[in-house]
Amino acid sequence: MKADRPKHIGARVQRFEDTRLLSGSARYIDDIRLPDMLHLSFVRADTAHANIVEIDTSALADLEYATWVFTGKDTAGLSMKAHQDYPEMQYSEQPLLAEGKVRFVGEPVAVVLAEDAYRAEDAAELVFVDYETLPVIGTMAQARDSSLPSLFDGWASNVIVQRQMKGGDLEAAKAAAAHVIKRTYSTQRQAGVPMECRGVVASYDHADRVLTVWSSTQMPHLVRTYISEELDLPESRIRVVAPDVGGGFGVKGQVFGDEVLVAWLAMKTGRPVKWIEDRREHLIASIHARDHQHTLEAYVSADGRLLGLKADITVDNGAYSTFPFTSAGEPGMVGKVLPGPYDFQAYEATFRAVATNKCAIGTYRGVARPSAVFSQERLMDDIAKELGMDPFDFRLKNIIRQFPYKNVLGFSYDEGSYAQSLEQMQALLAEDVTEAAASRSSSTKRVGVGIACFIEQTAHGTPDFTRRRVPIETGYIAARVEMSPDGEVTIDLGLQNHGQGLETTMAQVAADALGVNPENVYVRHGDTLTTPYSVGTWGSRGGALGGGAVHLASLKLAAKLKTIAAHLLQAKPDEIELANGNAYVRDAVQRFIPIRKLARAALRNVDQLPEGMQPGLEAEQRQDGPKDGTYSNAVHAAVVEIDIPTGKMKLRRFVVVEDCGTILNPLVVDGQVRGGVVQGIGSAMFEHFIYDAECQPLTTSFADYLMPLAPEIPNIEVHHIETPTPLTPLGAKGLGEGGAIGPAAAIANAVANALDVGVSCTPLNTNAIWKLSQHLRGAA
Amino acid sequence: MIDITLEVNGKTKTLSVEPRHLLADVLRQEFGLSGVHIGCAHGACGCCTVHLDETPRLSCLTFAAQCDGSEIRTVESIGGPTAEHALQQAFRSEHGLQCGYCTPGFIMTLMPFIEEMVEQKRLPDDDEIREAMSGNICRCTGYHGIVAAVRKAVNLGLGGGI
Ligand code: FES
Numbered sequence: 001m002k003a004d005r006p007k008h009i010g011a012r013v014q015r016f017e018d019t020r021l022l023s024g025s026a027r028y029i030d031d032i033r034l035p036d037m038l039h040l041s042f043v044r045a046d047t048a049h050a051n052i053v054e055i056d057t058s059a060l061a062d063l064e065y066a067t068w069v070f071t072g073k074d075t076a077g078l079s080m081k082a083h084q085d086y087p088e089m090q091y092s093e094q095p096l097l098a099e100g101k102v103r104f105v106g107e108p109v110a111v112v113l114a115e116d117a118y119r120a121e122d123a124a125e126l127v128f129v130d131y132e133t134l135p136v137i138g139t140m141a142q143a144r145d146s147s148l149p150s151l152f153d154g155w156a157s158n159v160i161v162q163r164q165m166k167g168g169d170l171e172a173a174k175a176a177a178a179h180v181i182k183r184t185y186s187t188q189r190q191a192g193v194p195m196e197c198r199g200v201v202a203s204y205d206h207a208d209r210v211l212t213v214w215s216s217t218q219m220p221h222l223v224r225t226y227i228s229e230e231l232d233l234p235e236s237r238i239r240v241v242a243p244d245v246g247g248g249f250g251v252k253g254q255v256f257g258d259e260v261l262v263a264w265l266a267m268k269t270g271r272p273v274k275w276i277e278d279r280r281e282h283l284i285a286s287i288h289a290r291d292h293q294h295t296l297e298a299y300v301s302a303d304g305r306l307l308g309l310k311a312d313i314t315v316d317n318g319a320y321s322t323f324p325f326t327s328a329g330e331p332g333m334v335g336k337v338l339p340g341p342y343d344f345q346a347y348e349a350t351f352r353a354v355a356t357n358k359c360a361i362g363t364y365r366g367v368a369r370p371s372a373v374f375s376q377e378r379l380m381d382d383i384a385k386e387l388g389m390d391p392f393d394f395r396l397k398n399i400i401r402q403f404p405y406k407n408v409l410g411f412s413y414d415e416g417s418y419a420q421s422l423e424q425m426q427a428l429l430a431e432d433v434t435e436a437a438a439s440r441s442s443s444t445k446r447v448g449v450g451i452a453c454f455i456e457q458t459a460h461g462t463p464d465f466t467r468r469r470v471p472i473e474t475g476y477i478a479a480r481v482e483m484s485p486d487g488e489v490t491i492d493l494g495l496q497n498h499g500q501g502l503e504t505t506m507a508q509v510a511a512d513a514l515g516v517n518p519e520n521v522y523v524r525h526g527d528t529l530t531t532p533y534s535v536g537t538w539g540s541r542g543g544a545l546g547g548g549a550v551h552l553a554s555l556k557l558a559a560k561l562k563t564i565a566a567h568l569l570q571a572k573p574d575e576i577e578l579a580n581g582n583a584y585v586r587d588a589v590q591r592f593i594p595i596r597k598l599a600r601a602a603l604r605n606v607d608q609l610p611e612g613m614q615p616g617l618e619a620e621q622r623q624d625g626p627k628d629g630t631y632s633n634a635v636h637a638a639v640v641e642i643d644i645p646t647g648k649m650k651l652r653r654f655v656v657v658e659d660c661g662t663i664l665n666p667l668v669v670d671g672q673v674r675g676g677v678v679q680g681i682g683s684a685m686f687e688h689f690i691y692d693a694e695c696q697p698l699t700t701s702f703a704d705y706l707m708p709l710a711p712e713i714p715n716i717e718v719h720h721i722e723t724p725t726p727l728t729p730l731g732a733k734g735l736g737e738g739g740a741i742g743p744a745a746a747i748a749n750a751v752a753n754a755l756d757v758g759v760s761c762t763p764l765n766t767n768a769i770w771k772l773s774q775h776l777r778g779a780a
Numbered sequence: 781m782i783d784i785t786l787e788v789n790g791k792t793k794t795l796s797v798e799p800r801h802l803l804a805d806v807l808r809q810e811f812g813l814s815g816v817h818i819g820c821a822h823g824a825c826g827c828c829t830v831h832l833d834e835t836p837r838l839s840c841l842t843f844a845a846q847c848d849g850s851e852i853r854t855v856e857s858i859g860g861p862t863a864e865h866a867l868q869q870a871f872r873s874e875h876g877l878q879c880g881y882c883t884p885g886f887i888m889t890l891m892p893f894i895e896e897m898v899e900q901k902r903l904p905d906d907d908e909i910r911e912a913m914s915g916n917i918c919r920c921t922g923y924h925g926i927v928a929a930v931r932k933a934v935n936l937g938l939g940g941g942i
């Protein structure tokens with residue numbers, strides 16, 4: 001008889017973390033309160049480009065309460081250094097507090113501390129900064145005009161970095177082409193906007209020289225390393241804690257100057273210091289995203305084969321480089337991913353980041369790929385239209401079908417379901433396509449269908465970062481699994497959970513390997529004191545790499561449990577199975593011993609252990625990503641309905657067919673996909689961070705910066721195909737970002753389809769739709 | 781400073797506040813209610829929603845001094861430390877939350893809506909449910925799971941369960 005072995009991986013387990021989140025007992029950064037704590041308020045630049053003539057803090061002396069004020073003079077030499085080691089890249093640093101010059105509205109110029117947050121804010125308003133304003137660099141065109149002055153001394157121009165990637169023979173592709181299709185596409189600047197803003201609390205114990213920093217971050221270990229290097233403190237004496245984090249989406253996946261600054265202030269003042277970002281600060285001065293322009297030129301044969309692609313890519317980076325992905329990361333990613341899921345072998349991309357007087361571009365869900373896929377998939381529709389082909393047929397003709405596939409840049413794609421997902425989507429949309437065609441004759445209401453087909457390189461490994469010479473340097477995730485004498489399991493995980501359900505999914509993974517229930521597994525994360533060094537949660541690596549690390553560490557632990565069980569049950573270790581909290585002899589389930597007895601033997605009744613075995617039950621594993629990552633794939637589809645007289649667009653239907661390999665928990669996977677999609681809908685239709693010609697931000701609250709709200713969003717239909725990858729231990733591919741990648745392209749294609757126009761940019765808000773539908777309202 | 785008396789989650793307390801102190805800050809700091817979250821502090825996200833005399837109110841747009849003599853409920857009082865209320869359980873089963881930051885605001889906004897539907901003995905359609913949450917922003921879930929949770933909670937209530 002065989003022990004009945006429940007499988008937790010793949011089960012729709014409800015999340016353990018929900019109880020504290022639902023009951024109001026979660027602890028976010030603003031819930032960290034320490035005795036004697038000082039509150040920090042920033043004085044931020046209100047002009048985009050200026051020399052600082054003088055900072056006058058004298059008014060603070062007249063206040064009847066105590067304040068502490070610091071400027072760039074006090075923090076001189078401390079800065080954020082985020083440089084990719086390319087010879088072509090121009091070097092810059094962002095001082096923790098501006099030194100001599102400000103380069104965007106919102107840049108920190110001074111800080112004021114007080115014993116009450118209201119007072120700190122009052123006092124900060126009394127600091128007077130005298131600026132000598134300078135002309136701004138406000139557009140990509142200005143940034144590329146080498147006659148205009150550079151933002152940094154010693155720079156030759158405002159092009160921060162320009163590089164090329166190529167493969168195959170593009171000239172030959174061009175010569176063979178029957179059609180050359182050239183288009184320019186752009187995606188707007190936006191913000192990331194987790195509902196919890198950022199925040200930092202720090203406290204320094206002078207006696208033991210121990211610094212503790214709480215930060216709403218996705219990467220506590222990297223924050224620790226950066227602080228250690230910048231403040232010259234041993235890493236062993238720094239503890240960084242990410243408490244409950246109210247959404248990250250990549251925004252909190254960089255090390256920020258304020259994290260270093262608050263730590264420095266705690267050391268300097270000898271008192272705990274707290275800073276909580278407000279929404280305006282978040283919108284103007286954390287990081288921004290997207291703001292791309294791509295010019296693509298496709299070479300296509302007479303029968304509709306894609307022969308080659310040429311790309312010219314510009315990203316408006318803003319003033320500074322963010323750590324650890326740098327200003328070179330965003331344009332480089334576009335260059336790397338544009339070949340996408342299509343089979344062609346001639347490619348050349350020139351990509352650059354340019355500096356302007358704006359907030360820096362950083363990583364936000366999808367990182368460059370929503371823009372790249374927007375251009376790639378708009379182009380596919382534009383080509384299909386030019387050739388008179390159906391968008392599905394054109395894609396199916398060019399889609400990659402053989403795996404592993406070596407793409408034009410030499411990246412190896414592991415197996416996916418590219419053609420199958422397109423075909424499945426085609427079937428799901430059949431009725432909408434018919435309805436859209438029929439609406440062509442209507443002068444008042446048009447229906448449009450659009451798709452976006454894409455792949456996503458996920459769970460990148462160290463070789464990928466080495467190749468890019470980027471300061472992140474590595475991509476592994478570590479897990480330590482430990483069993484206590486009562487048989488309960490603790491996982492100390494190098495990931496940080498900010499909504500992904502890791503406290504549940506990782507327990508499911510360990511439970512399968514150890515033969516216990518997920519309820520018996522307690523997952524700890526986000527605290528450098530307890531968790532092994534790791535890069536944190538970003539880049540769609542949680543399930544694939546974190547899950548892999550937990551799985552392999554748990555198997556090591558299981559092997560020891562089996563050896564002890566075999567000894568006590570007088571069997572061989574390979575005859576032992578772990579299930580339902582017991583260790584059984586296979587085919588003789590009446591011979592069993594509870595796992596908690598094995599745990600007790602391993603840790604307390606050690607006289608029961610086999611001769612020579614060391615006591616203890618713990619195991620550790622580091623899981624790096626595959627050399628080229630593992631490629632998830634998906635097709636997104638949007639069905640829109642446009643009211644021609646008003647230009648109002650309704651998103652009627654949004655459908656996803658996706659393949660992220662092995663699914664650890666369908667509840668969580670569906671949630672990640674749907675949440676990502678709605679962020680993508682935000683990028684496609686609503687969100688736009690706007691600067692005026694002087695680089696003054698105009699969208700500094702939710703009244704101006706429009707977020708996707710429930711009434712505008714349909715239910716999101718999700719269909720799965722599971723193609724497990726051989727490249728990660730559980731067959732899982734990354735999925736956290738994919739949802740956000742396709743919507744802009746799918747919605748734009750639906751609009752183009754509905755209105756029979758070219759669509760070259762987002763956001764497709766009511767204004768944009770009004771303009772695009774002008775021709776259908778006649779001469780009026 | 782102004783002396784005010786508030787009854788918060790059934791407990792009455794008199795305290796001194798500055799006229800400008802926000803109800804959200806007072807609930808968080810003086811009453812230790814960490815379930816009151818601030819997402820924007822300008823009345824646009826709903827994260828800070830609490831019940832003031834049984835009506836959902838944005839505690840970031842309300843001064844504590846305005847609330848003298850009022851009865852206030854926050855998410856902590858809804859289903860206890862294990863979140864047992866039917867709506868909370870529906871959020872759990874329908875995956876109506878991810879990071880959880882917006883969640884207390886959604887719960888406090890939606891509870892009266894659900895009670896009203898149950899009273900009227902009808903199941904609202906999805907458009908109506910979405911309209912009921914149009915003052916709350918969730919960045920994580922895409923609203924799908926929240927809509928499903930409301931549907932489930934109303935259904936339960938109609939079956940006499942709530
Ligand atoms: S915090 Fe009150 S509405 Fe956003």
Ligand code: FES
Pocket residue numbers: 195246247499876877878879880881882883917918919920921
């Ligand atoms: S669950 Fe994160 S904002 Fe709603």
